[in-house]
Amino acid sequence: MLGYASTKVLWEIAPKGGRVMHVEQDRPVGLLTLTAVTPKEEVVLRDLGTASVFGQILRYQGRGSISPNAPLSERMWLRFSYGFGKKLTLLATTEEDEKAVRQIRDAIYFGGGGLIFTIYSVRDGKSSVDFAIAQCKVCDKPVISLVECEWLYCDACAAKCEHRYERGPIHGGGVDLGMGEFCGICGRGKPKPEGEPERPLYDHHIAAEEELGVQVIYENLPGITPRMLKGFVEGTAKKVLVVEDDQYWSGIIRRGLKGKVLVAQAFTTEEAEAVFQESPDLAVILMDACVPGDDPNTMWLVRKMRETFTGPIIAISSNSDYRKELIQAGCDHEAEKTEAAQKVLELVGVS
Numbered sequence: 001m002l003g004y005a006s007t008k009v010l011w012e013i014a015p016k017g018g019r020v021m022h023v024e025q026d027r028p029v030g031l032l033t034l035t036a037v038t039p040k041e042e043v044v045l046r047d048l049g050t051a052s053v054f055g056q057i058l059r060y061q062g063r064g065s066i067s068p069n070a071p072l073s074e075r076m077w078l079r080f081s082y083g084f085g086k087k088l089t090l091l092a093t094t095e096e097d098e099k100a101v102r103q104i105r106d107a108i109y110f111g112g113g114g115l116i117f118t119i120y121s122v123r124d125g126k127s128s129v130d131f132a133i134a135q136c137k138v139c140d141k142p143v144i145s146l147v148e149c150e151w152l153y154c155d156a157c158a159a160k161c162e163h164r165y166e167r168g169p170i171h172g173g174g175v176d177l178g179m180g181e182f183c184g185i186c187g188r189g190k191p192k193p194e195g196e197p198e199r200p201l202y203d204h205h206i207a208a209e210e211e212l213g214v215q216v217i218y219e220n221l222p223g224i225t226p227r228m229l230k231g232f233v234e235g236t237a238k239k240v241l242v243v244e245d246d247q248y249w250s251g252i253i254r255r256g257l258k259g260k261v262l263v264a265q266a267f268t269t270e271e272a273e274a275v276f277q278e279s280p281d282l283a284v285i286l287m288d289a290c291v292p293g294d295d296p297n298t299m300w301l302v303r304k305m306r307e308t309f310t311g312p313i314i315a316i317s318s319n320s321d322y323r324k325e326l327i328q329a330g331c332d333h334e335a336e337k338t339e340a341a342q343k344v345l346e347l348v349g350v351s
């Protein structure tokens, strides 16, 4: 489960308009502290101090990026309302800010829906305001981190908890969705055995798919499942060479393989030879007869491949006579082009 990287972080956040305000996060104390740096911020914080009373919630109004075109990952701001029509905006101006702003947003999502005003003070001549995000249900201490806010359980109380671990969906700590062991009382994750490496994200996703019956979809990788990703990253995905001069058919076959295998498309016999030479770990080869043209001209290539390749070679000419010739040359399977992809998936045992 997610916690802040360190217990105390100092960063700068500018209210919208580019002004810079110091925000300090002290997790053990459970407070976020905004300190004015510029005269304008002095005005904002003094006003906030006058308009707010202890325990008052500055309602979260939403977030956004600095301009409609800027990616959210670059700059994010959070807006809060207080008093009558008054708003406070925290704007991230650096990458560090961005992290902090996201942490505040996540904590607020699970907390009480805003920043809880606790105190206005003047420190070293500068206006300063302290906020909490939620409160520990055991000891009432204010809390500001995601895991504390989600479980309403402060770190100090969690340290004293007699954990009862259970298995269920987890998030946080860089994992958006996964399965793991966590305490059903305080929400803290079960410590990993010493030296056990972090599991890759796709393993978490595969576990979530299996145990929760959900389907994980990657926005930036359309059509790719966590299982495929694991195969690609860990090099266990099967490799398939499609020798087919017709772009249309080659494309149909590639799409038919649905990203479940790695596909190399060769549109000439030269390309096919080159790929074949560079890929000693091919699982299946699909072979058209006329590459290119209308006369069968790939039998020599099949014979040559057969000198070293022992895996399946599928004859995929649409002409059944040519398929026979290909089989005589060394192909051991045949399929219509429309059936070729399915045949490959059967042969490699991926469904």
Ligand SMILES: [Zn+2]
Pocket (backbone or CB within 6 Å): 136, 137, 138, 139, 140, 141, 153, 154, 155, 156, 157, 158
């Ligand atoms: Zn507590």
Ligand SMILES: [Zn+2]
Pocket (backbone or CB within 6 Å): 158, 161, 162, 163, 164, 183, 184, 185, 186, 187, 188
């Ligand atoms: Zn616990």
